[in-house]
Amino acid sequence: MTPHTSPTTSLWMKAPGNASRASLDHDTTADVCIVGAGIAGLTTAWKLVCDGRTVVVLDAGDIAGGESSRTTAQLVNALDTRYTELERLHGASGVRLAAESHTAAIAEIEAICQQEQIACDFTRLDGFLFGTGDEVSALLNSELAAAHRAGLLDVERLPRVPVTSFNSGPCLRFPDQAQIHPTLYLKGLAAAIERRGGRIFTGTHVDAIHGGASALVTTSTGNRVTAGAVVVATNTPINDVLVIHTKQAAYRTYVGGLRIPSGSVARGLYWDTLDPFHYVRLHSEAGSDILIVGGEDHKTGQEGNPTDRFERLTSWARERFPLAQDLVQSWSGQVIQSIDGLAYIGRNPLDEENVYIVTGDSGNGMTHGTLAGILLTDLIQGRPNPWAPLYDPSRITSGAALEFARENVNVATQYATLLTGGDISSAAELLPNQAGILREGLTKTALYRDAEGVLHALDATCPHLGCIVAWNISENTWDCPCHGSRFSPLGKVLNGPAVKGLSRR
Ligand SMILES: Cc1cc2nc3c(=O)[nH]c(=O)nc-3n(C[C@H](O)[C@H](O)[C@H](O)COP(=O)(O)OP(=O)(O)OC[C@H]3O[C@@H](n4cnc5c(N)ncnc54)[C@H](O)[C@@H]3O)c2cc1C
Ligand code: FES
Structure with missing residues (x-):
């Protein structure tokens, strides 16, 4: 693969539909101002307008111009941080709420697609976790038991994944996962928000956010939105200088789309147990299938030659899917890994009561972003929500102390480059x-x-x-x-x- 000499673009960026809106060129007011028009910001905006609140969404770029256009858009309750680990970190009741909330997020996207008539290829399918090596059998058994304890009783162990081109060895099948075309979904969601009276401004960079009785969001052109509450859905918060950033880390992740004969790979989501792991889905386009393979993650800014990562990714794919043909698209994106495997969704720590954040996607940002819409709307509307403590950005997860130390030592080491x-x-x-x-x-x-x-x-x-x-x-x-x-x-x-x-x- 040749090195890229300009920013990569994903398969989804060329989808039809207008992703731009006018920039904000005046001061305005709303019940809630949302910064960021990715899946988290738009889902929150949609839930709020459905509840009768007035909403203004501001984005520095286009609708779904951030990581939501670079995602592989697998909608899963088989979370990237496995259930054995989530149970250790969040306990038996926490892990049940995690499974419940991600399951609800998949159902929410399905319901929104039906209600708002969004044609974005929403498809329910199975997910398969497989691995190789001596320890994989025991690992799968532990994960199966933990998934069952989390309430996912339909997860089962099978001898292999339903792909004939390689022998995966034993795997776990997670039923009722899903996939979408992410930019078609988000363009449809944006249009639905506007039909319901919400206002979206793109090309509008936010410089400052101040909470309080009358919260104020200031753009780089000096225009201001006065609101009763602010939701910062910028993937990683631009208003929290330190607290949250000591509890999460940014990783680059790589994706390749390889043409493959239609029907040659069974529809499904596939993940291996390597660390970092590989993830696979299919996408149909113009009568052919594209095998989308992702992985090879590393910490942002800490890798000399990402081009090697693309090479390794496609080699991994071609070994297991030898019918894969030309590489039609390759791109990279950013994932924000929290130290305890779950997102931070709720009130911004050490801030005014009416400033909310959503961040720390941990590789499951499509469902985290969607459940954030449900959770933040409940918080803003003053309704109790059982998921609130689990996702509280101020939480201290004692089991994650080692990861916290490791990440912060890593950051401290980076200052040596001064x-x-x-x-x-x-x-x-x-x-x-x-x-x-x-x-x-x-x-x-x-x-x-x-x-x-x-x-x-x-x-x-x-x-x-x-x-x-x-x-x-x-x-x-x-x-x-x-x-x-x-x-x-x-x-x-x-x-x-x-x-x-x-x-x-
Ligand atoms: C390659 C890849 C594969 C992935 N695969 C999956 C997957 O299969 N399943 C899954 O669940 N998750 C996956 N994820 C994670 C998921 O896609 C992301 O977590 C999710 O899309 C993030 O959504 P968001 O709304 O939080 O952020 P974004 O989509 O990044 O939106 C944030 C928005 O904020 C705007 N913004 C930022 N700063 C400012 C500012 N100062 N002023 C105004 N606007 C601003 C940006 O322009 C952007 O549009 C993947 C991520 C990547 C990169
Ligand atoms: S992102 Fe924190 S110092 Fe650069």
Whole structure:
């Protein structure tokens, strides 16, 4: 596979339907202001307008222009953090609520598709967890027992997955999972919100959020939304400087779409037990099947050559699915892993009562984002919700102390790069479309030479909390190794928690 020289695009980004709306060019008011038009923000907006609340949604980019357009959109209650681990972390009752809430989220998406007539290929199918090695049989047995204790009584052990091209060995079958075309779903959901009176503004970057009796959301053009409550659904919160970011970490994950003869692989969702694991689904397009394979995750900003990850991913797929043909699309995206395997959904810690966040998708952001819509609407409407304590962003999960320490030591280690040399010794080393970090005395400069040969110099210090960014060769971006902020080659902020871009030198 050749290295990407421009940001990757996913299969879903070319879907028909308008994802842009007017930018906010005036001050306005609403019962609730939602920042972020991905699955979390839009589901919350839809639930609130259905409850009769006035809603304004603001997004810096387009509708579903963030990770919701890069997802593989498997809707599962077979969570990425396995049930044995979730039970250890959250106890018997917590794990039952986790299974219940993700099951409810899948049903919610199905119901929304029916109610709002959204044609997004919603399909119910089985999911299969398989693995190799001596320990896999015992691992599957423990997971089966834990899934049953979590209330998923239909999960069963089978001798192999229903794919003939490789022998998976024993597996667990999770029935009633689902998949969708994510951008078709979210464009349909946005239209439904607007039909019900909600207002959506795209191309509207939010700079500041202040809660309180009259909450205020300020955009970078200075326009303001005054609201009774604010929901920050920016994937990783842009309003929480530190607390949440010590409890989660950003990972890059890679996806390849390979054409494969129609019907040659049984419809299903497939996951192996490796760490990081691989995930597989099918998508039909223009009469042919596309095998979508994802995995090879690593911490954002902490990998020298992501191109190797794409290579390994497609090799893994071709070994198991030898009928796979050309690679029609490949892309990467960002997953936010919480230290205890579940998202943070609820009141923003150490903030006013009426500021809410949803983050820490832990690889299950389509269902976490959907159950966030249900949960946050209940919180805003003053209704009790049994899932609230489990997802409370202020929770302390004692069983996750080791993971908490590990992540924060990792972040502390990244600050050491303030003292090390750069990865180039002079700007003259850079050819067009290349970039590198140059050390000059005590400072570090992020240098990028564009396709025309023009050199762009930026302060390499991340405006969030001061780590040094690293060049991502597969996306042409500057990625921060501490909490996952990402910036365009010219320094524009693409992913939070940073709110501002890299400053020009
Ligand atoms: C490759 C990949 C595969 C995945 N596969 C699955 C899967 O199979 N199943 C699953 O459940 N989950 C999966 N996930 C996770 C899931 O897709 C994401 O967690 C989910 O889409 C995130 O939704 P969101 O609404 O929280 O964030 P996003 O979709 O990222 O939306 C956040 C929005 O906030 C906007 N924003 C950010 N900052 C600002 C600002 N300052 N002002 C205004 N707007 C701002 C962004 O422009 C963006 O549109 C996957 C993720 C990736 C990357
Ligand atoms: S994202 Fe926190 S320091 Fe860069």
